[in-house]
Amino acid sequence: MHGTPFTVAFLGPLGTYSHQAAYDRFGNTVGYYECKTITEVFNAIASKAVQAGVIPQENSIYGTVIETYDALRKQNVGFIRGEIVLKVQHCLLVRGGVKPEEIQCIKSHEQALGQCRGFLTKNFPNASLEKMASTAAAAEAILTSPKCAAICSKLCATLFNGLEILYEGIQDQNSNFTRFHVLTATQDVELPPPAYPAPSQTHGLVRLTARRDVTPRAPPINQILAALDLTVSRLDRRPQLDSPFPFCDVYFAELEKGDSSASWHSAVEDAMKRVKALGVEAELLGLW
Ligand SMILES: O=C(O)C(=O)C[C@]1(C(=O)O)C=C[C@@H](O)C=C1
Structure with a gap:
């Protein structure tokens, strides 16, 4: 390139x-x-x-x-x-002139619909909710669907001609x-420098997969985390799609650097070696 x-x-x-x-x-x-x-x-x-x-x-x-x-x-x-x-401060947008009582359907990204669930239940209990690919795709779609409203940012009211803001700040918590x-693609792609000084690397993301079909006595997650022996600031999990056993998961452990002055990259690599010694797959997905 x-x-x-x-x-x-x-x-x-x-x-x-x-x-x-x-x-x-x-x-x-x-x-x-x-x-x-x-x-x-x-x-x-x-x-x-x-x-x-x-x-x-x-x-x-x-x-x-x-x-x-x-x-x-x-x-x-x-x-x-x-x-x-x-x-994130969500707005409810409609085509110019549409009244709240005329709204039959509300479109947005599923995250935005979820973040505004309380507002929608209270104010539009009978409207159907339609998941869209993004909030701005929803704004674009209501240009041709006058009975629908879109949850999106305020910016969409200026970007898409003919839309107006009915409500602002409709998410269920003000702080959002x-x-x-x-x-x-890889670790070595050079990024343009940020406008503000970038903090030194303190985070990492490791994907942990214990495959019961490969390692029948695959350790439970508490033993995997004990072997990792680093601060795990969050843990997410999704189903392992290619396992013959149901309810086997892939874990995503977000790591946070402690006070040590040792190289963060090698601390994470060493932790992954300890996990692999248990017969568990460990893949480094990020360092930042
Ligand atoms: O639809 C958008 O505007 C997005 O950028 C996606 C997305 C998300 O997936 O969380 C981003 C921020 C908001 O939480 C709502 C939607």
Whole structure:
């Protein structure tokens, strides 16, 4: 990709929170590449169509972004290089002139519908809820569906002509943040420097898979974490799809560096060796 500008993929269209998070990190120093789904962002990174991507990971009201963790289960999924935390204030948008009592359906990304569940139950108990690929895709869709409203950011009211804001700040808690990951295909892709000084690396993400079909006496998660012997600041799990046994999981352990001055990268590598000695697969998915 010599000579091509650094390009960053995000869940589009323009106006999504992913777009805003990407812009917060990379500004106008890079090119942008809109994707229709989060999975497409991962694919664009893996196929090297882009040098980096921004992926939503977790929301402070609704929790884990499932599509992201399902993608992180796959091989060669990319490498997490940073995080961006974005304040999320959802609005309810309609086509100009539409009254609240005329709204029959509400469209948005499932995360946004989940973050506004209390508001929707109270104010629109009879409206049908429609999952869309993103909040801005929902805003675009209501241009041609006048009986529907969209949950999205305020920015969409300026980006899409003919839409107006009916309500602002409709999420169930006023304080609402989404954390995004910055991903590249491999650890060695050079990232443009951030506008503010980057903190030194203090996080890591390791995928842990105990395969009962390969290691019948695979240890339980508490023994795996004991072997890891590092601070685990969060633990997510998704089903192991390729196991002949039901209810076997893949774990994602987010690690946090303690006070030690030793190299963080080698501390994580050593911890993974201890886990592998138990017959458990350990894959490094990020350091940031
Ligand atoms: O639909 C968008 O605008 C997105 O960027 C996706 C997403 C998410 O998946 O969590 C990002 C932030 C908000 O939490 C709602 C939706």
